[in-house]
Amino acid sequence: MQTADIRARWLDFFAERGHTVVPSASLVSDDPTLLFTVAGMVPFVPYLTGLVPAPYPRATSVQKCIRTLDIEEVGKTPRHGTFFQMNGNFSFGDYFKEGAIGYAWELLTTSEADGGYGFEERDLWVTVYEEDDVSFDLWRRIAGLPEHRIQRLGKDENYWSTGQPGPAGPDSEIFFDRGPAYGADGGPATGDDRYVEFWNLVFMQYLRGEGSGYDFPILGDLPKQNIDTGMGLERVAFLKQGVENIYEIDQIRPVLDRAAALSGRRYGADPEDDVRMRVVADHIRSGLMLMSDGVTPSNEGRGYILRRLLRRSVRSMRLLGVDAPTFTELFAASKDAMKAAYPEVESDYDRIRNLATAEEETFLRTLASGTTILDLAVGKTQRSGSKQLAGDTAFLLHDTFGFPIDLTLEMAEEAGLSVDRIAFDALMLEQRTMAKADAKAKKTLLADLSVYSAFRALGETVFTGYDHFDTDTRILGLIVDGVSVTKAVAGEIAEVILAETSLYAEAGGQEADAGSIVGTGFDLEVLDVQRPVKGLVSHRVQVRSGEVGVGDAATSVVDRDYRRGATQAHSATHLIHAALREVLGPDAHQAGSDNRAGYLRLDFNWNKPLSLATRTEIEGIANDAVRQNLEVSTRIMPLDDARALGAMALFGEKYGDEVRVVEIGGPWSLELCAGTHVARSSEIGLINVISEASVGSSNRRIESLVGREGFRDLAVERAIVSELTSTLKTPRDQVSARISELLASLKAAEKRISEFEDAALTERVPALLAEATRIGAVTAVISNVGTLSSSDDLRLLVTSVRGRLGTDPAVVALAADVAGKPAVIVATNEAARALGSRAGMLAKSAAGILGGGGGGKDDLAQGGGSNVRAIATALEAISAGLPR
Structure with missing residues (x-):
């Protein structure tokens, strides 16, 4: 049974049983505490927790997910993958345990001919929470399972919660027995790979309190009992296709086979090579899917995770003996395997391929640089007589150059060295600890969103700002320091929830409106406007005067000058985007933006700088569109209709079933956009592109000043030119x-x-040569040459004197005052070095006396410091350091 068939059977089964089929959300999660959608239930969390009323009583989906916590296990076990698909069915206060267990058993055991998965009943085991007698009895009654195949396990195995106060409850997991060839008898409780868990049924029925781990109190029953289930699509595929692991299923195996062909090695011949091929197959597919959802390689956040996956793929191919670029072929294989389920990977493949190959080229250059650093470190270690490469060197290569530790280990071993893994692991642990602390701090900062639940239950905040600057409304809620309050007084910072608002909440690259909220007896300055949960607008304000209370009548007031500037900038962004695509082609796709009054920033996919002529052409096309006074029209329509019309959806943005389409000058600029815009293009005024630069190996950034700010900048430039013409005549x-x-x-x-x-x-050289003295077996010129303009002058003197001393052992050490700081340079010839005189050691000893540091090669080295008065003592130290 092919993976696409398993997916289709799932959706058909639950759709026939009254579930709304919900398309997969993006891998880029809406949850601000998550980088990615890590589970099938993530898009439904607001409904499951009651934060947002569910739009349907029951739903089903096949959700794209990414998890990288177990990335080191990829390829080593039969079931760990970074990208995976989670089949889910959900009930929001509708059916509960009996319905979930009944549906699961029916789908699993119905024959393939009748639309089910056709599992043999004898191969299935389940686990339940040890105190959940209801689920145990239901499995006995509905499935007819014998008691020994229903195992009771503790909270650590069969209990679910978010880790915070809120919904919680027992779960029941379904396992497939692969047979005695894969391990001992005993069922899932043995923890053996013989029993593969592939479906988890979560029964959300309780409200839990504060606590850590699984030590928390149950405060009572939830108002509504919910069902959240998750079936691993890849796990079912490898079980139904009769292969050994998820990497051999139809959606992944083609990449594995291509990696084998490119390396000339046979899959199944060597366990280590097999792991490397499986890593490549998994990571290439994950990279393909991430880039199809708009993630681009970078050094932070989601982009860093993508970069890590791609670089691990390059590393694995290198360990398979392939040093040449391979992404063109590997990504093509993955695209062909995934396009049936996700057509967008084919329609957007040119962009994805360009991103991938640019990243591969960059990392291959990085590997070359890192190899040079490693070679130097290996040489230094060998000269010191040590057999172990320093852990901080390995960490530097990993952290700065993206050099995988496995590669460092391999190359060090080739040189006869080991690596100080204890020191390396300690540095890695320190880095991870800092990252976790940062992530925890960010999560804490976002606070508990449940404070918004009561306000969201009143309905969505109505946005009136497309048509009105001022809107009469009322105060629905006030929040101070994360707690709902009834009033706020002068000087306080608070969040205000309104029934309606004309103030734009930050979204789609457009920053929040400036403005105020006023009413009888109070005046609130708006500091920010956000949407903490879907459908709810929160205004962060400072109470300038008076006292505001829940239920008060109020008026939201937009700062008209700021809004005018922001709409000019946002419409100008659309024009620049259209001009980019006209000049560079459809691969120049917007990858992010920032619009505020008088300024725009637009990031786009492109891997090389724009020439001045190209930049000027793009600016000219955008300004021509302004002069043409094009109509700017907006309309609301179903998402599918908008896409059919050709409207561009921007990567990373989230869209509902109905979308707002902004059209400027017909199909030339047609985008999905919820931002505010001018009525005609001439209202934008001047578009003045001020910069174009790289923001990564595959992204560029254009910045522009718009309208009045654009004119002001040009006026400054005109004044500068006028001054130059006058000065230069x-x-x-x-x-x-x-x-x-x-x-x-x-x-x-x-x-x-x-x-x-x-x-x-x-x-000055002859005079210095005249100062030459004999110190032991070495001819030495050691002198303070006074004040010089640069260290380069001092180096020229030192090398000139050394060159005139012939081939007998000679050392030259000169010091000078360079811009008020002491500098010393030491040079040795080959004969002196044979006697043990090392320039680097001599310069370092002198620099220590000067109050600084120094060093260098054995033939030429430099030192410096802060104490000019110590030059004489430093030179004496050099003299004392020569062999007698």
């Missing part, structure tokens, strides 16, 4: 050429001055 159209002439003259003058200075320094 040159017409404006000749200023550039005149400046080039002056720079050439300046460069020639600097060259002549440098030649004079070098000649003057050279003239």
Whole structure:
């Protein structure tokens, strides 16, 4: 049974039983505490917790998920994958345990010919929470399972909660017995890989209190009992397809086979190679799906996770003996395997491929740089006589260069060295601890969203700001320090929930409106406007005067100047985006934006700088659209209709069943957008592109000033040009050429001055040679040469003197005052080094006396410090350090 068939049977089964089929949400989670959608229930959390009223009593979905907590286990076990699909059925106060268990057993044991999965009853085991007698009895009655195949386990295995006060309850897990060839008898309680858990039924029935781990009180029953189940699609696929693990199913195996072909190694011949091929197959698919949802490689957040997956793939291919680029072929194989279930991976494949290959090229260069650093560290370690590479070196390679520790271990071993794993692991633990603390702090900062539940239950906040600047409304709620209150007084910071609002909440790249909320006896300055939960707008305010209370009549007032500037910027962003695609083609796709009064920033997928001519062309096209006074129209329509019309959906944005389409000048600019816009393009005013730069290996960023701010910037530039024409006494159209002439003259003058200075320094060489003395077997020139303009001058003197001392053992050590700081440079010739004189060691000893640091190579080294008066003592130390 193919994976697509398993998926279709699931959706058909539950749709026929009254469940609303909900399309998969994006891998980019709406939950601010999550980087990704990590489970099938994540999109339904607001409904399951009661925070938002459920729009349907029962639902089903096949949800795309990403988890990387067990990334090191990928390829080593039969069931760990970073990208996976979770089949789920959900009940929001509708059916409960009996319905969930009945549906599960029916779907599993119904024959394939009749639309089920056709599992043999004898192969199925279940576990239940040890105190959940109801579930135990239901499995006996509905499924007819013998008691020994219904195992009771503790809270650590069969109890669910969020880890915080809120919904909780027992769960029941369904397992498949793979047979005695895979382990001992005894059922799931043995924890053996023989029994594969593939479906979890969660029974949300209790309200839990504060506590840690599984030590928390049950405060009572939930008002509504909910069902949340999750079946691992890949796990069912590998069981139904008769393969050994999830990496061999039809959606993943083609990438594994391509990796084997590219490496010339046979899958199944070597256990270590098998793990590497499975890692490649898993990570390439995960990368494909992440990029199809708009994630791009970067050094933080979601982009870092994607980058890590791609780099682990490159590393694994390298360990398979492939140093050349492979992503073009590997991603094509994954695209072909996934396109039936997710057509978007094919329609958007050119963009995905370009992102992937650019990242691969970057990392291959990084590997080359890291290899150079590692080679130097290996050489230094070998010269010191040690057999162990320092742990901080391995960590530097990992943290700074993205150099995998496995690769460091492999290359160190080739050089006959081990790696100090204790020190490396300690540094990694420190980094992880800091990251977890940061993540915990961020999660705590977001507070418990349940405070919004009562307000959301009153209905959605109505946004009137498309048509009105001011809206009469009433105060539905006040929140201070995360707690609902009845009033707020002058000086306090509070959150205000209104029934209606004209103030725009930050979304879609447009920053929140500035403005105020006023009423009889109070005046509130609006600091921010956000949507903490779907459908609810919260206004963060400072009470400027008076006292505001729940139930008070109020008026939301938009700062009209700010709104005008923000709408100009947002509409200008659409024009720049359309101009980019006209000039560069459809691969130049928006990847993020920021719009506020007078300013816009637009990130787009592109992997090379724009020439000045291209940038000027894009700016010109956008401004031409402004001058054409194009109509800006908006309309609400079903999402599918908008896509059929050709409206662009931006990656990373979330859309409901109905969307707002913004059209400027017909299909030339047609995007899904909830932001505020001008009525005609001429209202934008001037679009002044001020910069274009890289924000990663595959993303570029355009910044522009808009309207009045754009004019002000050009006025400043005009004043600068006017001043230059006056100072240089040159017409404006000749200023550039005149400046080039002056720079050439300046460069020639600097060259002549440098030649004079070098000649003057050279003239000092004979006097320094005359100071040469014999110290043991070495001829030494050790002197304070006074004040010099740069360390380069000091280096020239040192190397010139050394060059005139011949081939007998010689050491030159000169010190100088350079810009008020002491500097010392030491040079040795080959004969002196043979006697044990090392420039780096001598410079380091002198620098310590000067109050600084130093070092370098054996033939030439430099040191410095802060104490000019210690130069004489430092030179004496060098003299004392020469072999006698």
